[in-house]
Amino acid sequence: xxxxxxxxxxxxxxxxxxxxxxxxxxxxxxxxxxxxxxxxxxxxxxxxxxxxxxxxxxxxxxxxxxxxxxxxxxxxxxxxxxxxxxxxxxxxxxxxxxxxxxxxxxxxxxxxxxxxxxxxxxxxxxxxxxxxxxxxxxxxxxxxxxxxxxxxxxxxxxxxxxxxxxxxxxxxxxxxxxxxxxxxxxxxxxxxxxxxxxxxxxxxxxxxxxxxxxxxxxxxxxxxxxxxxxxxxxxxxxxxxxxxxxxxxxxxxxxxxxxxxxxxxxxxxxxxxxxxxxxxxxxxxxxxxxxxxxxxxxxxxxxxxxxxxxxxxxxxxxxxxxxxxxxxxxxxxxxxxxxxxxxxxxxxxxxxxxxxxxxxxxxxxxxxxxxxxxxxxxxxxxxxxxxxxxxxxxxxxxxxxxxxxxxxxxxxxxxxxxxxxxxxxxxxxxxxx
Amino acid sequence: xxxxxxxxxxxxxxxxxxxxxxxxxxxxxxxxxxxxxxxxxxxxxxxxxxxxxxxxxxxxxxxxxxxxxxxxxxxxxxxxxxxxxxxxxxxxxxxxxxxxxxxxxxxxxxxxxxxxxxxxxxxxxxxxxxxxxxxxxxxxxxxxxxxxxxxxxxxxxxxxxxxxxxxxxxxxxxxxxxxxxxxxxxxxxxxxxxxxxxxxxxxxxxxxxxxxxxxxxxxxxxxxxxxxxxxxxxxxxxxxxxxxxxxxxxxxxxxxxxxxxxxxxxxxxxxxxxxxxxxxxxxxxxxxxxxxxxxxxxxxxxxxxxxxxxxxxxxxxxxxxxxxxxxxxxxxxx
Amino acid sequence: xxxxxxxxxxxxxxxxxxxxxxxxxxxxxxxxxxxxxxxxxxxxxxxxxxxxxxxxxxxxxxxxxxxxxxxxxxxxxxxxxxxxxxxxxxxxxxxxxxxxxxxxxxxxxxxxxxxxxxxxxxxxxxxxxxxxxxxxxxxxxxxxxxxxxxxxxxxxxxxxxxxxxxxxxxxxxxxxxxxxx
Ligand code: NA
Ligand code: NA
Numbered sequence: 001x002x003x004x005x006x007x008x009x010x011x012x013x014x015x016x017x018x019x020x021x022x023x024x025x026x027x028x029x030x031x032x033x034x035x036x037x038x039x040x041x042x043x044x045x046x047x048x049x050x051x052x053x054x055x056x057x058x059x060x061x062x063x064x065x066x067x068x069x070x071x072x073x074x075x076x077x078x079x080x081x082x083x084x085x086x087x088x089x090x091x092x093x094x095x096x097x098x099x100x101x102x103x104x105x106x107x108x109x110x111x112x113x114x115x116x117x118x119x120x121x122x123x124x125x126x127x128x129x130x131x132x133x134x135x136x137x138x139x140x141x142x143x144x145x146x147x148x149x150x151x152x153x154x155x156x157x158x159x160x161x162x163x164x165x166x167x168x169x170x171x172x173x174x175x176x177x178x179x180x181x182x183x184x185x186x187x188x189x190x191x192x193x194x195x196x197x198x199x200x201x202x203x204x205x206x207x208x209x210x211x212x213x214x215x216x217x218x219x220x221x222x223x224x225x226x227x228x229x230x231x232x233x234x235x236x237x238x239x240x241x242x243x244x245x246x247x248x249x250x251x252x253x254x255x256x257x258x259x260x261x262x263x264x265x266x267x268x269x270x271x272x273x274x275x276x277x278x279x280x281x282x283x284x285x286x287x288x289x290x291x292x293x294x295x296x297x298x299x300x301x302x303x304x305x306x307x308x309x310x311x312x313x314x315x316x317x318x319x320x321x322x323x324x325x326x327x328x329x330x331x332x333x334x335x336x337x338x339x340x341x342x343x344x345x346x347x348x349x350x351x352x353x354x355x356x357x358x359x360x361x362x363x364x365x366x367x368x369x370x371x372x373x374x375x376x377x378x379x380x381x382x383x384x385x386x387x388x389x390x391x392x393x394x395x396x397x398x399x400x401x402x403x404x405x406x407x408x409x410x411x412x413x414x415x416x417x418x419x420x421x422x423x424x425x426x427x428x429x430x431x432x433x
Numbered sequence: 434x435x436x437x438x439x440x441x442x443x444x445x446x447x448x449x450x451x452x453x454x455x456x457x458x459x460x461x462x463x464x465x466x467x468x469x470x471x472x473x474x475x476x477x478x479x480x481x482x483x484x485x486x487x488x489x490x491x492x493x494x495x496x497x498x499x500x501x502x503x504x505x506x507x508x509x510x511x512x513x514x515x516x517x518x519x520x521x522x523x524x525x526x527x528x529x530x531x532x533x534x535x536x537x538x539x540x541x542x543x544x545x546x547x548x549x550x551x552x553x554x555x556x557x558x559x560x561x562x563x564x565x566x567x568x569x570x571x572x573x574x575x576x577x578x579x580x581x582x583x584x585x586x587x588x589x590x591x592x593x594x595x596x597x598x599x600x601x602x603x604x605x606x607x608x609x610x611x612x613x614x615x616x617x618x619x620x621x622x623x624x625x626x627x628x629x630x631x632x633x634x635x636x637x638x639x640x641x642x643x644x645x646x647x648x649x650x651x652x653x654x655x656x657x658x659x660x661x662x663x664x665x666x667x668x669x670x671x672x673x674x675x676x677x678x679x680x681x682x683x684x685x686x687x688x689x690x691x692x693x694x695x696x697x698x699x700x701x702x703x704x705x706x707x708x709x710x711x712x713x714x715x716x717x718x719x720x721x722x723x724x725x726x727x728x729x730x731x732x733x734x735x736x737x738x739x740x741x742x743x744x745x746x747x748x749x750x751x752x753x754x755x756x757x758x759x760x761x762x763x764x765x766x767x
Numbered sequence: 768x769x770x771x772x773x774x775x776x777x778x779x780x781x782x783x784x785x786x787x788x789x790x791x792x793x794x795x796x797x798x799x800x801x802x803x804x805x806x807x808x809x810x811x812x813x814x815x816x817x818x819x820x821x822x823x824x825x826x827x828x829x830x831x832x833x834x835x836x837x838x839x840x841x842x843x844x845x846x847x848x849x850x851x852x853x854x855x856x857x858x859x860x861x862x863x864x865x866x867x868x869x870x871x872x873x874x875x876x877x878x879x880x881x882x883x884x885x886x887x888x889x890x891x892x893x894x895x896x897x898x899x900x901x902x903x904x905x906x907x908x909x910x911x912x913x914x915x916x917x918x919x920x921x922x923x924x925x926x927x928x929x930x931x932x933x934x935x936x937x938x939x940x941x942x943x944x945x946x947x948x
Contacts, residue, residue, distance in 0.1 A: 017849025017857075018864035019842035026868025029875065041875040042496055045883035045910050046484035048876070052826040052906070055603045058800070061828050065797060158605045163449065167631030168608040240613035241808045243606045249800035274790040279841035282789070282832030286842055289833075292483065293872075299481050343480035347449045379845075389843035397845045490886060509895035509903065510887075579811035589815075590897040598813035599897050615807075 003303025006031045007335055010294065011379055020385050021283070024290030032297040040300060047292045051285065055245060056155065059114040061281040062248035063105070066233075067118035068273040068280075069255035070226065073264040076122040077129075079226035082219040084130070084204040088212065092194035092201040094130055095140045096187050098123040101230065102144025103183045106151040108234050108247050110158075112375050113284040116145030116383045120390040121280075133200035134395050136193075139403030142376055142383045143186060143410075149338075149372040151179040153237075153244050156371050159342045160364045164350055174365050177425040178418055185410050193406075225261070229254045283389040287382065295340055304344050307332075311348045318356050322363075322419065322429075325349050326370055330412075333374025337382065341371060362427045366418060373411045376404050438662060439473040442499040443492070445485040445506070448478035452625060452684055453650060456557040457501045460652075460677035467669045472662075474499070488653065493549050498658035501556055504542075504651045505586055512727065513545045516737045517553065519562075519645040521591055521720045523741065526558045526647040526682055528748045533649075537740045544733065552659055554674045556650035557681025560689065564640030564708065565620035566632040568611065571640070574711055582618040583607060587723070588644035594719035595712070611635055620644070624692035625685070633700040640706050643713065650681070771929055778923035779838055785916050786835030789828050796824035815898040823906045830913040837869070837920035840938075854937050862928035869921030877914035884908035 010027045014020060032040045051057065070076040080097050087093030098119065105115045119141045127137040149156050152172035161168040194201045207215055233251040236242040242250055259265040298304070314324050332341055346367060353363050375383040378401040388397055422429045442461070446453045461474035477497070479485040488500035489507045504517035517538070524532060532538040533555055546553045565584065571577060578596040582589075589599035602610045610616045612635045619636070621627045633639075652674045659667065696703055708716075728735035799821050806812045836842050849857065888904035930936040 014845045015847055016860055016864075017844045017846055017852075018860055018868065019837075019844050021842055022864065022868045022872065025872045026864070029868070029872050038875065039496075042494065042879045042882075043482065043484070043491075044876050045880045045907075046482065046487040046491065048830075048880075048910055049487065049883075049907065050483045050485075052830075053822055055822050055825075056605050058796075058821060058825045061793060061825060062797060062800065065793065153606070153609045155605055158608070161631070162447065162629065165451065165629045167629070167634055169612070169631040169634040172608075236804075237609070237613060240610075240615045242804045243602060243610050243615055245603070245606065246800055246804045249797050250804060252797045253801045270794065271790065274793045275786065277793050278786060278789040278828060278832040279836045279839055281793075281829050282836035283841050283843055285829035286833050286836065296483075304481070339480065343448055343478070385843050388846075389841070393850075396850065397847055490883070494882075494886075506895065509899070510890045510892045581807065581811070581813055585896050593897045598807075598811065599815060600807070600813050601815050601818040601896065 001306075002031055002035045002301035003298040003306065006294070006298065006301075014379065019286070021286035021290035024287070024294045028290070028293035028297040031301070032293070035297070035301045040297070041293075043296055043300075044293060047296060048289060051288055051292070057111060057113075057285075057288075059109045059111045059245045059248045060117070060284055061277055062245070062252055063109060063111075063114035063118040064121065064280050065273060065277045066248060066251035066255045067121035068276045069252065069259060069270075070229075071121045071125065072269055072273055072276075073255070073259045073262060075226045075255070075258055075262065075264075077126050078222050080123055080126045081130075081204060082222040085207075085215060085219040087203065088215075089203050089206065090191075090194075091198040091203045092190040093204055094123070094127050094132060095136065095190045095194075095201050098127070098140050099144045099183060099186050099190070102141075102147055103151065104230050104234060106144075106147035106179075107153075108237055109244055110148045110152075110154040110156070112146055112149060112383050113288075113386055114248065115148045116142060116386045117280055117284065117390055119145040120387045124387075124391060124395075128392065128395075130204065131202050134399045135403030136200045137403070138387055138391065138395060138400045139405070139407050140186070140190070142381075142387055142400065142404050143407035144183075145387070146372055146375045146383050147179065147183065149375065150175055150182065150368055152176065154368070156338055156342070156368045157364075159339065160346065160368055163342050163346050164360055164364050166360060166364055170361055171364055171368075174361050174425070174427060175368060178365060178369055178414060181417070181425070182411065182414050185414065186407065189406065189410060225258055229258060280390055284386055287385055291337065291382075295336065298336075299340075299344075304340075307344055308348055311345060314349075314352070318358070321352060321356065322358070322366075325353075326366060326415065326419070329367060329370045330373060330377075333371060334377045335380055336374075338371040338374055341374065342367075357430050359422075359428050359430055362418070362422050362429055365425070365427070366415065369411065369415045369418060373408055373415075376408055376411075378404070435471055437471050437473060438666060439475055440498040440658060441475050441477065442501060443477050443482045443484075443488050443497040444479065444501040445488055445503070446479060446501075448480055450478070451629075452559070452681060452688055453501075453557070454478065455684060456650065456677050456681040459680055460501075460673050463673040463676055464670060467673060468666055472666050472669060489549075489551075492653045492655050493551055495655050495657060498655050500651075500653035502651055502653065503556075503648065504553065508586060511545065511549065513731060513734050513737060515587055515727075516734070516741065517542050517545070517649065517651065519648040520741065521588055521644040521646075522717055523646055524745050524748065525752070526560055526649075528745065528752060529647045529649060530555065530558075531748060532741065532744045536744045541733075541737050541740060545737075546653070547656075550656045552654040552656060554652040554654070554671070555678045556652040556674065557678040558650070558685065559622060559645075559648040560682065560685045561623070561642045562645040562648055563621075563623050563627065564642045564644065565618050566611065566627070566636035567618040567638040567640060567706075568614065568636050569617065570638055570706060571708055571712065573709060574715055577712065580618060581616040582620065583610075583616055584618075584620040584644075588620070590723055591644065591716055591720050594723065595715045608632070608635070622648075623685070623689045624696055625688035628692045628696060633696050633703050637702050637704055638706050639696075639703050640708060643708070643716065650678075652678075768933060768935075771926055771933075772935070775923065775926035775930055778919050778926060781916060782834045782838035782920045782923060785831040785913075786839075789831040789835060792824045792827035792831070796821060796828060799824060815894070815896050816900050819894055819896075819900045823900070826906060827909060830909050831916070833913060834916035834920035837917065838923060854931055857938050858928040858931040861924050862932075865921040865924035865928070869924065870918055873914045873918035873921055877911045877918065880907075880911035880914055884911055 083097035084093035157171040233247045236247045464472045488502040491497045492500040504514045507514040581600045884907040887907045892903040893901035
């Protein structure tokens with residue numbers, strides 16, 4: 001029970017407003033010492049060390065650095081406003097551009113902290129400057145920054161491949177369809193929503209000195225350099241020049257090269273970019289370290305066994321099992337992170353699913369889709385904290401919590417589509433022998 | 434009533450990692466049954482302790498009573514631990530078990546681990562590990578020059594000596610890196626475990642093994658935890674470790690054979706290859722040179738290397754006229 | 768009060784120095800990864816030592832960045848109530864939080880992290896991979912070092928809160944400059 005009480009305590013204390021990372025760490029400290037004694041914390045150096053040696057997470061500072069340089073040199077603004085101009089008088093152009101950029105970044109990393117923060121740096125100031133609604137802006141950024149979890153390469157899919165014993169390539173291929181549909185739905189949502197509430201996402205002001213054709217031409221010309229940078233990042237992975245993590249370093253160096261070309265470069269700019277990067281990176285990793293202390297206390301005080309016991313009570317018929325297991329994962333996703341779910345919950349569900357003749361590839365995609373949502377669900381969705389960490393003070397936590405809701409519903413919609421119409425995504429719900 | 438003892442065991446592997454993880458579960462079950470419940474083993478997998486390569490330190494410090502891992506992972510901390518897993522061009526599983534239990538193996542292993550307040554026992558064998566997945570065929574030593582391969586540890590050093598560039602890629606990015614030709618080859622384990630990572634979908638050449646002919650996992654025990662146990666439970670623990678280790682060898686044989694049948698059936702692109710003689714000769718020479726370097730740095734390492742060399746020489750002579758002769762005969766009549 | 772101000776400024780400098788080191792490591796890390804990619808792709812040259820240097824630098828970036836971000840108030844807060852509160856209440860939240868959360872947490876990680884690094888030093892631990900880096904204790908000792916500076920930054924939160932309570936400083940001034948960091 002310690003684990004459950006601890007969640008309640010953390011939730012209450014978070015509201016007080018002490019930094020999130022140290023609230024997690026501090027609550028873990030009290031409950032850990034109370035239940036097991038000080039020596040439980042002898043595990044902490046090992047857990048910190050495993051974060052240090054997790055080179056995939058290196059994408060976080062590297063992507064943030066790229067984002068900061070693009071922001072400080074105004075190149076991000078140029079990219080997004082020009083893309084927005086392409087939409088002419090149509091509202092929502094910036095939001096759709098953000099989704100497109102997010103989708104491109106998603107194809108080059110699977111680390112949420114990296115893409116959400118980079119997207120927050122690149123596009124939040126631009127959207128706010130153009131009088132976008134705070135909730136819409138933050139919702140779009142969190143949702144498109146989290147796309148990396150379902151669009152390959154993805155850490156969730158790799159972990160699920162390992163836990164379920166499925167080839168990673170099959171999972172990557174199967175995830176492309178749902179990823180594309182999700183991106184399409186985000187865009188469709190913006191298009192439809194802004195028809196009814198154009199004031200939440202005003203169209204870019206037209207430049208009346210230019211004809212529409214000239215305006216499009218100028219916009220395309222302005223888009224090319226920063227977009228080329230993102231394409232280089234992606235291309236370096238597809239060409240095998242760099243691993244996904246390394247590609248983010250190419251992005252950072254490339255952003256500096258662009259700054260030189262645009263005469264925005266100075267050593268002071270680079271140093272200040274490094275300072276911003278360090279601060280934001282530290283914010284992300286402090287949360288990771290606080291959360292690892294928290295999950296350590298949760299599992300070492302028997303929280304994982306408690307969850308196992310509950311899960312063994314799930315019903316035994318096909319649809320009942322599928323739907324309830326999805327609901328359970330969704331709810332747990334509010335509180336614990338995807339790695340814990342993959343390793344604690346999935347091994348309990350998978351033998352049951354297998355025994356029912358469920359197609360495990362389909363089942364894995366359902367779980368992945370569902371786990372992506374766990375980053376976004378209040379109160380503990382990490383993507384929300386990360387964005388808050390780089391947002392200007394006028395954006396409140398509550399704006400982010402409310403802004404994400406439509407996108408969570410869209411994700412649940414896609415999840416339902418994959419459950420009901422697996423054939424649309426090239427899959428079947430049952431294993432075919 | 435007699436006292437019950439609960440030993441906490443940390444394993445390097447994830448919670449449902451096949452074969453390796455089955456071994457600890459089998460071990461825990463055996464120990465509990467044989468002791469009629471007086472001995473309980475509580476297994477924590479890597480998702481719980483988050484320190485797959487911290488097992489040595491955690492058991493040494495008493496944070497866990499036991500560990501299940503592989504000895505060669507500790508080579509960076511204690512160089513002499515290298516020898517108790519498997520050595521390139523070394524003994525086969527049966528030969529190596531004979532060295533452990535009938536030769537000097539166990540004695541030397543305790544000599545290495547003793548100063549760290551640890552006992553180490555054989556923890557299950559994978560059999561011969563495969564030489565790895567290659568995206569292009571290796572026809573000569575030239576093809577190995579600058580070849581980027583994920584190959585850690587001592588075998589990586591041997592490969593490096595013949596021109597390969599060992600490359601460090603996090604496991605989560607291995608598949609993408611191999612698929613995109615960021616690296617040219619990946620060494621992993623054998624069919625049963627490789628199949629899960631999907632390398633068969635992106636690499637056509639599966640090379641036979643030479644570098645880990647009999648990878649032995651290990652059980653580690655904190656000496657203080659061991660000394661607290663009564664004699665009968667110590668004997669039960671020893672037996673359970675030995676039986677579950679042997680069971681893993683059998684399970685590996687079975688699971689690898691089945692996985693290999695699957696690969697043959699579903700992935701006809703996969704071709705089995707051997708390295709050419711010239712490559713093997715160069716690697717054999719490189720291996721011997723490296724061993725000389727290691728021996729020069731530590732008397733204990735020199736002693737272990739000599740013990741393994743002497744034992745291999747004697748036991749291989751017999752293997753040659755028994756198993757090898759039989760397999761050769763079969764190859765002729767089939 | 769004068770010695771509190773002195774201490775406060777002195778502790779702030781300690782966190783800033785951590786930040787400078789982390790910034791240097793940040794730039795070196797980007798160059799290191801970039802160099803490794805180019806060397807591997809263009810010249811087929813791979814160095815495991817340099818690849819390990821990547822995560823050594825990355826660790827310095829995020830670890831030493833933590834005390835720095837504490838001083839610059841870069842750590843994210845849930846602001847449902849916090850923004851509505853006045854200076855005094857904020858000061859009390861930070862004062863109490865630092866004393867019961869930050870400092871004890873830092874103390875435990877520092878103590879156990881010291882043993883962790885010391886053990887590595889005593890064993891002469893290095894990389895087990897071909898061409899890997901020796902002296903693993905150096906990077907491991909960044910854990911207790913960081914914890915020490917998180918502790919001083921926690922103390923710094925206390926001294927700053929005292930200054931705010933005394934009316935000598937206020938939180939807005941230090942808050943999220945330029946909307947970032
Ligand atoms: Na991705
Ligand atoms: Na291997």
